[in-house]
Each structure stands twice: as structure tokens, then as C-alpha cells.
Amino acid sequence: MKIFSKEQIYEGDKLTTERQGIHSTDLMERAGEQIFNWMHLRMQGAQVPIHVFCGIGNNGGDGLVLARHLILAGYSVKTYVVNYSHKRSKDFLINYDRIKNVTKDWPILMESEEDFPMIAQDDIIVDAVFGVGLNRPVANWVQALFRHFKTSNAFTLSIDIPSGLYLDKTPEHESGIVNASYTLSFTCPKLVFFLPETAQFTKQWEVLDIGLDAEFMQTTQTDAVIIGKYEVLPIYKPRDPFSHKGHFGHCLVVGGSYGKIGAVILASRAALSSGCGLVTSYIPKCGYTALQASFPEAMVITDNDENHITDIHFEIAPSVIAVGVGMGTDYKTISALENFLKHNNTPLVIDADGINILAKNQSFLKLLPKQTVLTPHPKELERLIGKWSDDFDKLEKAKAFSKKHDVILVIKGAHSITVYGNMLYINSTGNPGLATAGSGDVLTGIITGLISQGYDALSATVFGVYLHGKSADIAVEDYGYQSLIASHVIEYFGAAYLDLFKQPEPVEDNTENKKES
Numbered sequence: 001m002k003i004f005s006k007e008q009i010y011e012g013d014k015l016t017t018e019r020q021g022i023h024s025t026d027l028m029e030r031a032g033e034q035i036f037n038w039m040h041l042r043m044q045g046a047q048v049p050i051h052v053f054c055g056i057g058n059n060g061g062d063g064l065v066l067a068r069h070l071i072l073a074g075y076s077v078k079t080y081v082v083n084y085s086h087k088r089s090k091d092f093l094i095n096y097d098r099i100k101n102v103t104k105d106w107p108i109l110m111e112s113e114e115d116f117p118m119i120a121q122d123d124i125i126v127d128a129v130f131g132v133g134l135n136r137p138v139a140n141w142v143q144a145l146f147r148h149f150k151t152s153n154a155f156t157l158s159i160d161i162p163s164g165l166y167l168d169k170t171p172e173h174e175s176g177i178v179n180a181s182y183t184l185s186f187t188c189p190k191l192v193f194f195l196p197e198t199a200q201f202t203k204q205w206e207v208l209d210i211g212l213d214a215e216f217m218q219t220t221q222t223d224a225v226i227i228g229k230y231e232v233l234p235i236y237k238p239r240d241p242f243s244h245k246g247h248f249g250h251c252l253v254v255g256g257s258y259g260k261i262g263a264v265i266l267a268s269r270a271a272l273s274s275g276c277g278l279v280t281s282y283i284p285k286c287g288y289t290a291l292q293a294s295f296p297e298a299m300v301i302t303d304n305d306e307n308h309i310t311d312i313h314f315e316i317a318p319s320v321i322a323v324g325v326g327m328g329t330d331y332k333t334i335s336a337l338e339n340f341l342k343h344n345n346t347p348l349v350i351d352a353d354g355i356n357i358l359a360k361n362q363s364f365l366k367l368l369p370k371q372t373v374l375t376p377h378p379k380e381l382e383r384l385i386g387k388w389s390d391d392f393d394k395l396e397k398a399k400a401f402s403k404k405h406d407v408i409l410v411i412k413g414a415h416s417i418t419v420y421g422n423m424l425y426i427n428s429t430g431n432p433g434l435a436t437a438g439s440g441d442v443l444t445g446i447i448t449g450l451i452s453q454g455y456d457a458l459s460a461t462v463f464g465v466y467l468h469g470k471s472a473d474i475a476v477e478d479y480g481y482q483s484l485i486a487s488h489v490i491e492y493f494g495a496a497y498l499d500l501f502k503q504p505e506p507v508e509d510n511t512e513n514k515k516e517s
């Protein structure tokens with residue numbers, strides 16, 4: 001699913017009105033009506049007080065349309081105009097007149113904190129104050145209004161986006177943002193729903209289809225995409241009945257140190273379970289018995305050193321090499337990695353201490369093959385690209401790093417984001433059960449295993465991140481968030497693959513995203 005930029009959203013609205021021969025007010029009518037249908041379906045006429053707070057732009061216009069439909073359907077509605085500016089939009093004014101025609105209870109004009117109404121906990125707040133047009137800090141009294149919403153504890157339904165959130169930057173003050181219980185967003189989800197600093201402002205969200213021009217929706221290229229089942233299905237490579245293990249490549253997993261051999265076991269098992277033909281683990285001598293005993297399918301090469309990787313040297317010809325899990329940053333390991341990179345031409349996936357070594361020795365970056373995959377968690381990312389001022393700055397820095405070194409970066413976390421050049425691939429699977437030791441090692445293994453089967457590095461990364469999260473989503477049904485461990489994620493890869501071909505996802509224009517509250 002595409003995430004359109006602010007400019008693209010406005011362009012889409014404009015093109016739609018031209019191509020469908022309708023007025024922008026008609027589009028606003030559709031938007032407001034869609035929200036009304038959503039509420040009416042759930043409320044079935046219940047006489048719960050509904051407070052509709054409208055700004056003075058088109059988001060406020062949507063609110064006025066909604067309020068009109070609610071009044072006509074007999075709901076108990078109070079409408080307010082949050083008068084933060086006198087520059088009303090044309091369609092707002094048209095709908096301001098229309099609502100006056102259906103009720104004597106005209107919208108209440110609010111200009112300061114003295115105008116705030118009482119809101120009971122069981123009431124409903126509709127937040128139509130700011131939409132995607134927010135472009136400067138919210139006035140203090142309007143911020144106070146948003147805090148008033150929050151202290152009421154009433155269910156808060158935001159239209160399009162929680163008011164106070166920008167589309168393209170992190171807001172200045174947390175207290176100046178509506179805390180939505182639910183957001184009904186038009187046309188596409190907004191990037192801020194997925195970023196750690198701003199995702200918290202809506203507990204759940206859903207996209208409503210307001211019938212924008214189909215050609216615009218299909219042909220417009222966006223630089224951010226949400227990766228769900230429909231995005232990964234075309235990537236999937238079916239197996240030829242006559243295939244043999246030689247078709248699916250040979251993964252080499254280099255890593256481990258005394259006390260951290262498990263990381264290599266997890267990554268190697270994950271690579272094989274994701275479908276590669278052969279796996280060899282390259283570890284310090286101390287891990288030999290543990291690896292062979294716990295994972296008989298793997299071949300093992302040991303370093304001459306007992307406890308560390310000191311010389312990455314092998315006689316095999318792997319299709320792809322994963323480096324770094326559990327490896328440590330001993331000076332002998334750093335030197336081994338440098339020597340290895342100087343001679344290596346095989347595709348690489350680098351994680352954990354491999355990333356930490358690159359971060360401290362940035363000259364090594366020049367030695368990486370094109371489209372090397374790096375899978376940092378936030379702390380590793382910071383070591384690699386430096387500190388960022390907010391999530392948007394982080395993404396810009398990650399894009400610049402990816403372009404400069406021609407690497408694919410996976411920014412791990414909830415909604416892991418794969419960054420390649422200017423593109424962002426935002427993952428839709430995964431859950432807090434993955435916040436457990438070793439789950440990153442498993443991800444390294446699966447991406448490596450996919451590259452070995454012939455997926456290009458970017459497809460392998462996007463698909464691997466998806467399958468890793470999906471596997472955890474299925475496994476969590478059996479284990480719960482607390483008891484899920486990294487090994488379970490490997491055990492459920494099979495279910496994640498099978499899931500690709502069952503249970504259709506909700507359709508694009510009606511996607512619901514639920515978080516655990």
C-alpha cells in the first residue's frame with residue numbers, strides 16, 4: 001500500500017475532481033459521509049453525546065459534513081468551530097451554511113479556553129480540527145483544548161490524522177497533539193502512524209476509500225510503501241518439482257564468540273528454515289560441539305582461535321555470507337573482518353557486531369559489495385549514521401547513508417523500515433513478542449537464506465522482514481507476547497509461508513490496524 005506525500009494527496013484530490021467532473025465540495029461530502037457511515041454502523045442511533053470539533057480548513061469541513069449527517073440521523077450532536085484563524089476554506093464555508101439549514105443548534109464558536117465545553121467520559125469527541133494542512137505550531141489555547149480532550153478520557157475519533165501531527169515532521173510539543181482512540185484516514189495511511197515518536201497518538205487507525213481517481217492511485221509512484229501480503233506475494237518464488245538443494249544456494253554464517261555461539265545457531269537455523277539448500281556456520285573452536293549437537297543439518301568450519309573469530313578463511317564457495325551475529329569486537333576480529341572484506345565479492349548480510357565494527361571503522365564501508373544488507377537495531381543505527389534530531393531526520397540520514405554506500409538498511413523495531421536509496425518499505429507484520437534475545441539473529445538468517453535462493457538483496461530483505469514478523473504473529477497465538485522466544489519464530493516460518501496463500505487480507509481501502517492498548 002502506498003503512502004502518498006502531502007503534495008500527492010492534494011494533487012490526487014484535484015485530479016479526481018477534474019476527471020470525475022465533480023466539485024471539491026462533493027469530495028468533502030463523500031469524506032464526511034464515509035465517516036458518518038462508519039459511526040452509524042457502530043452506534044446504531046445510540047444517544048451518546050457527540051462533540052464534533054471543527055477547524056476552519058477542509059478537515060473542519062469534513063467535520064461539518066459529518067455533524068450534519070449525524071444531526072439528520074437523530075444523534076445528539078454538539079458542533080464547535082475551533083476558531084484558530086479567520087481564513088476559512090471555501091468548502092468549509094459552504095458546509096457551514098449547510099449545517100445551519102438542518103439545525104437551529106448552530107455551531108458554537110470557540111476562541112479561548114473559556115469556551116471549552118464539559119466533556120464526560122462516556123461522550124464521544126470527533127477531532128476535525130487540523131488535517132494534513134497543519135504547517136506551523138498550534139496556538140497555545142488550541143493545545144489546551146487537545147489536553148482537555150485527553151483529560152476527559154472520552155473516546156476520541158480523529159478525522160484523517162490526529163490534529164497537531166504534521167505529515168512530514170515531528171511536532172514541537174507532545175502536549176499539542178490529539179491522542180486519538182481511533183483515526184479514520186482518507187486514501188492512505190500516514191507515515192507518522194508507523195514512526196516510534198508519533199505512532200502513539202492513535203491507538204488504532206483505518207483507511208477510508210473516498211473514491212480518488214483510480215489511475216492516480218495506481219500510477220503515482222510514492223517513496224514510502226507499506227509491505228503487506230499483497231506486496232510480498234509477487235516476490236515469492238515457487239519451487240520447481242524437480243529442484244534439488246543445489247538450486248537454493250549455500251549460506252555461510254560467520255560469527256559467534258565464547259558465550260555467544262547461540263546467535264550463530266539461530267541465524268544458521270533460520271537460514272535453512274527459510275529455504276536455502278546448505279548452511280555452513282563459521283565459528284570459533286569453542287562452539288563446535290554446541291553447534292553440531294544442536295543443529296545437525298549445518299556444516300561447521302572453525303576458526304583457529306578458541307574464543308574469537310580471528311581469520312575468516314574458507315575453501316567453500318557460498319552464495320551469500322552473513323557476518324556479525326555474536327561475533328564481538330575483539331581487535332583480532334576487527335582485523336579478520338577487514339582482511340575478509342578486502343578479498344570478498346560474495347553478497348553480504350551484516351548484523352550486530354559486524355555493524356558495530358563498520359561503525360567504528362567507516363573506511364571498511366568502501367569494501368562492501370553493492371547492495372550489502374545491514375540490519376541495525378536503533379542503537380546500532382545510531383553508531384552507524386550518527387545521532388538524529390527526530391524520526392524524520394533519522395530517515396533522511398538513513399537514506400543518505402544508503403545512497404552514499406549503496407547499502408540496504410533495515411531499521412529494526414516495531415514496523416521495521418527497509419531503506420534503500422530514497423525508498424522506504426514499511427513492514428506491517430511483527431509484534432512485541434519479538435522484543436526478545438536472538439530475534440534479530442533470526443532475521444539475519446532469513447534474509448541470508450532468501451538471498452541464497454536467488455531473491456535479489458532488496459526483495460530478500462523486504463520479504464524476510466515480512467516473513468519474520470508474520471511468523472511471530474502466528475507463533476504469538478500459541479505462546480503469548482511474554483513466552484515467545486527466537487527459536488519459535490524459526491519454527492513458525494512454515495506457517496508464515498503457508499499463510500501467504502490463505503486468508504485474504506482486508507482490502508487496501510479498508511485496512512484496519514490494531515495495536516495492543
Ligand SMILES: NC(=O)C1=CN([C@@H]2O[C@H](COP(=O)(O)OP(=O)(O)OC[C@H]3O[C@@H](n4cnc5c(N)ncnc54)[C@H](O)[C@@H]3O)[C@@H](O)[C@H]2O)[C@@H](O)CC1
Nearest residue numbers: 027028031057058059130131132133134135136137138160
Ligand atoms: N477536497 C476536499 O475537500 C477534501 C478534504 N479533505 C480534508 O482536507 C484536509 C486538509 O485540509 P486543508 O488543506 O484545508 O488543511 P487543514 O484543515 O488541515 O488545516 C486548515 C488550515 O489551517 C492553516 N493552518 C495550518 N497550520 C496552522 C496553525 N498551526 N495555526 C493556524 N492555522 C494553521 C492551513 O494553512 C490550512 O489552510 C484533509 O486532512 C482532509 O481532512 C479530505 O476530505 C479529502 C477531500
Ligand SMILES: Nc1ncnc2c1ncn2[C@@H]1O[C@H](COP(=O)(O)OP(=O)(O)O)[C@@H](O)[C@H]1O
Nearest residue numbers: 377413414430431432434435437438439440441
Ligand atoms: N515491539 C516490536 N514489534 C515488532 N517487532 C519487534 C518489536 N521489538 C523488536 N522487534 C523485532 O525483533 C528484532 C529484534 O532484533 P535485535 O534487537 O537485533 O535483537 P537481537 O540482537 O536480540 O537478536 C527485529 O527484527 C525487530 O524489528
Ligand SMILES: [K+]
Nearest residue numbers: 130159161163
Ligand atoms: K484531525
